[in-house]
Amino acid sequence: MRKSYFFKILVLVFLAFGVIPASAQNGMAGKEFWVGFLSSYYNSVDIILNISSNHNTSGTVSIPLQNWDTTFSVNAGGMASILLPAQVVQNSTSEVSRNNGVFISSAENITVFAANHSMYSTDASYVLPLNMLQADYFAVSYTAYGQAPSDALIVATQNNTIIEITPSINTFWGKPAGIPFSITLNRGQTYLLRSESGGDLSGTQIAGKGQFKPFAVFSGVYITNIPSGNCCADHLFQQMLPVDYWGLEYLVAPVKGNFAIRIVASEANTEVKINNGGPILLNKGQYFTAHHLNTPQYISSNKAITVAQYLQSSDSGGAGDPAMTIISPVKRGICSANFSTLQVSTVNEHYLNIITKTTVNNKVYLNGNDISLGFIPFLIAPDYSHKLILINHGTYNLTADSGFIANVFGIGNIDSYFYSLGIGGGYYEPIVDFNVSQPACTGQAIDFSVNQIAHSYQWLLGDGNSATGSKISYIYDKPGSYKISLIINSPEGYCETLYTDTIEKIIEVHELPNYSMFTDTTLCGKYSSININLPGSANKFLWSTGDTSSSVTIENAGNYWVLASNQGCSRRDTFKIKKLNYPKIELFADKKSICPFETAHLNTHSNAGLNFKWTTGETTKNIIANQEGMYGVEGSNECGTAKDSIHINALVNPSVNISNDTTILLGTFTPLQATGGISYSWHPPTGLSCTNCPNPIAAPEQTTLYYVTSTGENGCKTMDSVMVIVDIDLHIYIPNIFSPNGDGQNDVLYVRGKGIKNLQFFIYNRWGEMVFESRDLNYGWDGTFRGQLLAPGVFVYSIVAILETGQRVVKNGDVTLIK
Missing domain, CATH: 2.60.40.10 (Immunoglobulins)
Structure with missing residues (x-):
């Protein structure tokens, strides 16, 4: 869109939407796909899937964790369009997981293309099939417009998928650049990573951890202008290629108007050259961007890179608004593609950009018409040529005898789209050699591999057996010379007639040293030793003792190893020598006789490392005896057993x-x-x-x-x-009443008490006249005075007592005399 200068008019879009196709020669075809969507600058967005096939087939589009699904059917060479619920599938919240991954499945191979469209902004991307997904990606994006973010979206295909993210710039919620963090997603979940305002996530690594579980990554920008700072901005959206699909060579064909490229490195010390110019040094996750280009570009590197091509904004020499696609490596071309242009009212010109081999016999056909003429060789890479064709809106079939790399783009005054027609296996190159791991030894896996993408591989292993695959492992039982033949057929993505190439190589398989390995052993006695001899096929030996012969004498305990070799085939074994003294044991008791309720401690004196067993069943070194009897103990190790015993007597307590x-x-x-x-x-x-x-x-x-x-x-x-x-009750007591009437009851008044040593006892009448006196506890008052019984009345007493403890006690009171 032209953000500031155009009046926005609602238009009807996607009357027909283009699709990257699916022939069997296009690696983009598959039966299962996962896709997710970024949020756009505009609120009103159409989210569309276009599905095509070379077969009559049907399938299902679903959002598994939202309980949403719909079915589709498509005829061979036709297309089905599915409108998805935009409010469900778009992701706008950074650094949280959501349950809105979209899953597509079908009975036969299909290709899937995803797009979003809003007023004056159209963006599209191929969708990789599940079998092409990997677990190592780098985001390719662009600097966001103004305060907008740059985006990367992850879609998980399996439960408990652990992913480590290393952002190249601070994230929207402040996760720092260069510091990895991990997330865990389940099947169908998505995770949106957004940059800080105005940022660019390009170079952010997104890699699986632990068990291999593939996932998809989509990257883009909420809204951007290219180059940054100019007026005209669009939303960008593109699926990222796994690092395994990156390459060393890229060709970028010019488009209408200026374009930009961005190169991202996957490894440190990556040297990149553009048109064979001076090297550009990039480290892991770093990128290089070039703007205002309008000529063919040849890009080469010493390590795997990925390349994005951008349409520039119209006020920066571009022919429309910004758009982005990921370029296929030179060696990952395809042979055939069915595609359609996008019918969008804001796009009025459609172009097909083709790169193919420069050969006389290479015929290129568009809807069956020969368009082989007019291709222009790349100056730096003349083996390849390019051609830009203005095409009408419609559906097309593109084929080339030698394969091609192609993309389609459309431009208008305020809109554009840009997408690749797919990625394949590559162009055929004759096989030169294959690799054999060395040394080649019997009984050990020998690895065979070839760095050649092909349709099929067959290994004839020289012993009557065969295997298939670009990488195999095989174990030979016998030594000898073996002629290895590798037969390779041109891959599914190659366009020439099926080609078979064979290369042969003779390998020598040597016998792995074969001997009976000495096991861990225990030597008994201080002066013991052992001689170890290793007969067999080995001709070189190295012991950890430093000896180099086939035998060695060992006297000391320790961990040992031996390395035996035969023609480079080595076997390393380890063993342990223990050295023990013969068991010695003597039993002692702290007492040999025990009284009732007493115990005796039985202690063993022995050499170290023995295992103990008592007649009581106990297995400790020392025990406690609590009853009479014979106690025996055995102490054993790998060198033998020693025994001892002792008798414990039981005594009787005295009677007291x-x-x-x-x-x-x-x-x-x-x-x-x-x-x-x-x-x-x-x-x-x-x-x-x-x-x-x-x-x-x-x-x-x-x-x-x-x-x-x-x-x-x-x-x-x-x-x-x-x-x-x-x-201790030493109180003095005297009754307060008595009756001297001769009835034998209380006739005499006595002083009572304990511990009384001396006593003075006095009785007085009411006039103070003393009527009785006693100094003997056993002599009391009978109520008389001068021989006459006194009349009833109240009398006063006074007591002075000396106790056995020496205490002097004085007590006064009254007593009543009655009859």
């Missing part, structure tokens, strides 16, 4: 007798007595006259439980205990 529990008054004592042992130990020691005698005197100040441990003649010990209760 001890005093009964007793009660004493505070301040008094009691003797304790223990019998039945030869020695005694009392505890706690508080209040005892001795702690290691059989009969201590106990005078505790509080109730105490005394333990005695009695040791018998065999050393075993028995424990018992005795409780000494201390009565």
